[in-house]
Amino acid sequence: MSVLHEYAAELTRATLPLTAADERASEARYDEVIAPEGTLRAAWKTLAAAAVTLTSAEVGRLDEEIAQALADDGVTYTHPGDGARPWKLDPLPLVFDAESWTTLEVGLVQRAELLNAIMTDIYGEQKLLSEGIIPAAVVTAHPGFVRAIARPSVPQAHPLLMSATDLGRDEDGEWRVLADRVQAPSGLGYAMENRLVISRLLPDLYQEADLHRMDPYFAILRDALLQCAASDDTDPRVVVLSPGTHSETAYDQAFIANTLGFPLVQGNDLIVSDGCVWIKPARWPNTEPVDRVDVILRRVDSQWCDPLELRGDSQLGVTGLVEAVRRGTVQVVNGLGSGVLENPALLPFMAAACERLLGEQLRLPATPAWWCGEATGLAEVLYRLRNDPEGVIVRTLDGDLAGDGVPVEALISKIETHPYRYVGLARLPLSQAPSWGRSGAAEAQPLVLRGFTVRYGSSYRTLAGGMATARDDDGAPLTKDVWVLKADPDDPDQGLALTMPRTLIPSIPALAPRALEDMYWAGRYAERAEDMLRLVLAAQADLERKRAPRSGTESVLLGVIHSLSGTRFAEPNEELRSLLVDARRPGSAAHALSRMRSSLEGVRDQLSGDVWRVFGAADRAMAVARTTAHSPQIAESAGRMLTGVLSLHGVTANMIRDSGWHMIEAGRYIERSMQLCALLTATTSAHPVRATDRGILDGVLLAAESLVTHRRRYRGYGRTRSVFELLLKDLDNPRSLAFALEHLHTHLAALHESTGSTRPERLRFELADMLDAADAATLAQEVDGYRPALAELLEQMSQGLRQLSEAVGDVHFAAGPPSMEMSSLSLIEEIGRA
Structure with a gap:
């Protein structure tokens, strides 16, 4: 039997009488797929041929493939106070027919216009407040109300470019607004990712459905942002302002930036100078900014956007941004202060505000809500709490749950003490839809739908689609793709006819110093992970030979490993496994991969989606290695991890040759040089190595990925001198020190701040000259088991490379003093020191 047949049968089967405690759980819910008589709803009937035949086995397999695809794409959601969690997508989409969606679309457009009008009024003439349509305390007590721009002179004719609205159905199947998301409406990137994954893994069902594709919507969003520019520049600069990689929706922000x-x-990437916003240049303030920003699509809450005029303890914003907004030199999307519209206390007054500002009846009513600052609202909320506490949700003005884990009487006491701070909302019996559950079957789950709008031209346009949330498991929501079917297959996607894009001048935007630093360290950590994995494979190969006594090669390679990562385990296999799976161990491959991922997440907008498949492959290999210390499995996992890391070379090879790419390669070659010095230093150990020279040199060549090259070039004759010539001075060997320094010259010279005589360039020349003057025969000479000339050269090279790395940071990453809290105390201290 198919999944939908089983689901329909479960919904319509007879049930035993319920106890009183079960009555609320049994409330009649509107089902999005199955009508009361047990038939498919209109939207699903058109998909019946493909959808009805899906079996439990097929959907279960699809669920696993979706999880892997999302992991390969690096899609995560960071729950507050916790780490990043895998994004969850249900295999079964939420489907609307054209007729039912049109009604919802009209309501969403009207709501966007209303929200824009309310914000314009609140920060302008304030007719709603002066006439008592909205109580003043509802607005002025909300933390999202920004007084610094509450004046008619601030030029924001349309402060809301984008909006999102959370919707749920009541018991009659009518849509009601649960919340408005306008501060920094998130989810559009997740919605597009959901669509990409479902279309890839459900091609038959996707192709059979004549649904609206989402791509045109992103095209008009891009154009709308460009049109926001306050200047007449033909090539306006738009940026996406993010709180950083630890933000809950960091992936969503990066997806939007990358797609657009x-x-x-x-915040630290931007500065305000002469009343305008600029990309901060390296060595600011000693360097003049050249890249002006015209539009900021912000994902930072308003109160954190400017430590000078808003929250003084913020390190997420841009000092002086409010003044730039007042001058009209930059357009912030959505406008500063828009967070006040997310106030749930506005919901009871939206209908009256709609009639006053738009002269229309409100098409999308909210869930019943009561503001406790009014006597009637307070009485209603208290009555419901005392008689049916499960039927009412109490929130504070900023939207937080007030009654979570609080006894009813304690909650009532808090409300009575400060009633204006609280809002009561009726709990709706949300509509339900089949979602794939842990039981291996489709289970009915309540839904919340998030719809999106954007102002394009003179009106708002609604995304035909969106994102639905079915449940919240372990801090990460289970989401659904939303399909809106076309009334006619020939209808244009999103109802948008093809238009010619605006003429733009091709350019390669300059990268902020912080982004360059992230790319530099991504290159270094990528090389560090690769070199450690090669060392693990070389050491494991020697262990597998099972020589007795233990070979000198094994001792040398383990010595290199221990010098790079310390010693954790006496047993070699446990030690090697730890290097693969312990991300908390500095120097391990797992640690390097974790740091590389963190660095790349900060510049996700610059990267192809293929980058994240590197981590997906590595994560699966590490998961297998964690379960066993068996030698063959360690080598197998290390090999798979190495394959993933090596694939990164192919991805970066396709990047545009901008400063970011050059910085990745510079970091890679500096790290490769340092790792090679550490590897060769092992051959200068204090004990005689002549008896095991051949084995040691083969191990070194294997770890340096030069064993095959040496055999071909020197016909397998492993003399010490030939090894050092190949690894140190051979300009044709990509793994040699000379090759790395030569290419490092190219990448450093291509950076914007380089002049040919900067300190990093001078240090590189010194290292190249030092290496060129060294003689391979002299380096290979032994004195009582030592190679003093080699040891001296490697020490000098290692020290020089460390200095070179620091110099790269000083020239290309340094961008002024660190940000400080702009509190009154710190200002007083600064004045006192002056």
Whole structure:
């Protein structure tokens, strides 16, 4: 039997009488797929041929493939106070026919216009407040109300470019607004990712459905942002301002920036100078900024956007941004202060505000809500709490749950003490839809739908689609793709006819110093992970030979490993396994991969989606290695991890040759040089190595990925001198020190701040000259088991490379003093020191 047949049968089967405690759980819910008589609803009938035949086995397999696809794409959601969690997508989409969606679309457009009008009024003439349509305390007591821009002179004719609205159905199947998301409406990137995955893994069902594709919507969003520019520049600069990689929706922010082609920046990447916003240059303030920002699509809450005029303890914003907004030199999307519209206390007054500002009846009513600052609202909420506490949700003005884990009487006491701070909302019996559950079957789950709108031209346009949330497991929501079917297959996607894009001048935007630093360290950690994995494979190969006594090669390679990562386990296999799976162990491959991922997440907008498959492959290999210390499995996992890391070379090879790519390669070659010095230093150990020279040199060549090259070039004759010539001085060997320094010259010279005589360039020349003057025969000479010339050269090279790395940071990453809290105390201290 198919999944939908089983689901329909479960819904319509006879049930035993319920106890009183079960009555609320049994409330009649509107089902999005199955009508009361047990038939498919209109939207699903058109998909019946493909959808009805899906069996439990097929959907279960599809669920696993979706999880792997999302992991390969690096899709995560960071739950507050916790780490990043895998994004969850249900295999079964939420489907609307054209007729039912049109009604919802009209309501969403009207709501966006209303929210824009309310914000314009609140920060302008304030007719709603002066006429008592909205009580003043509802607005002024909300933390999202920004007084610094509450004046008619601030030029924001349309402060809301984007909006999102959370919706749920009541018991009659009518849509009601649960919340408005306008501060920094998130989810559009997740919605697009959901669509990409479902279309890839359910091609038959996707192709059979004549549904609206989402791509045109992103095209008009890009154009709408460009049109927001306050200047007449033909090539306006738009950036996406992010709180950083630890934000709950960091992936969503990066996806939007990447898809729209706009830089993803953080507060420290921007400065305000001469009343305008600029990309911060390296060595600011000693360097003049050249890249002016015209539009900021912000994902930072308003109160954190400017430590000078808003929250003084913020390190997420841009000092002076409010003044730039007042001058009209930059457009912030959505406008500063829009967070006040997310106030749940506004919900009871939206209908009256709609009639006053738009002269229309409100098409999308909210769930019944009562503001406790009014006597009637307070009485209603208290009555419901005392008689049916499960039927009412109490929130504070900023939207937080007030009654979570609080006894009813204690909650009532808090409300009575400060009633204006609280809002009561009726709990709706949300509509339900089949979602794939842990039981291996489709289970009915309540739904919340998030719809999106954007102002394009003179009106708002609603995304024909969106994102639905079915449940919340372990801090990460289970989401659904939302399909809106076309009334006619020939209808244009999103109802948008093809238009010619605006003429733009091709350019390669400059990267902020923070982004360059992230890319530099991504290159270093990628090389570090690769070199450690090669060492693990070389040491494991020697262990597998099972020589007795233990070979000198094994001792040398383990010595190199221990010098790079310390010693954790006496047993070699446990030690090697730890290097693969312990991300908390500095120097391990797992640690390097974790740091590389963190660095790349900060510049996700610059990268192809293929980058994240590197981590998906590595994560699966590490998961297998964690379960066993068996030698063959360690080598197998290390090999798979190495394959994933090596694939990163292919991805970066396809990047545009901008400063970011050059910085990745510079970091890679500096790290490769340092790792090679550490590897060769092992051959200068204090004990005689002549008896095991051949084995040691083969192990070194294997770890340096040069064994095959040496055999071909020197016909397998492993003399010490030939090894050092190949690894140190051979300009044709990509793994040699000379090759790394030569290419490092190219990458450093291509960076914007390089002049040919900067300190990093001078240090590189010194290292190249030092290496060129060294003689391979002299380096290979032994004195009582030592190679003093080699040891001296490697020590000098290692020290020089460390200095070179620091110099790269000083020239290309340094961007002024660190940000400080702009509190009154710190200002007084600064004045006192002056």
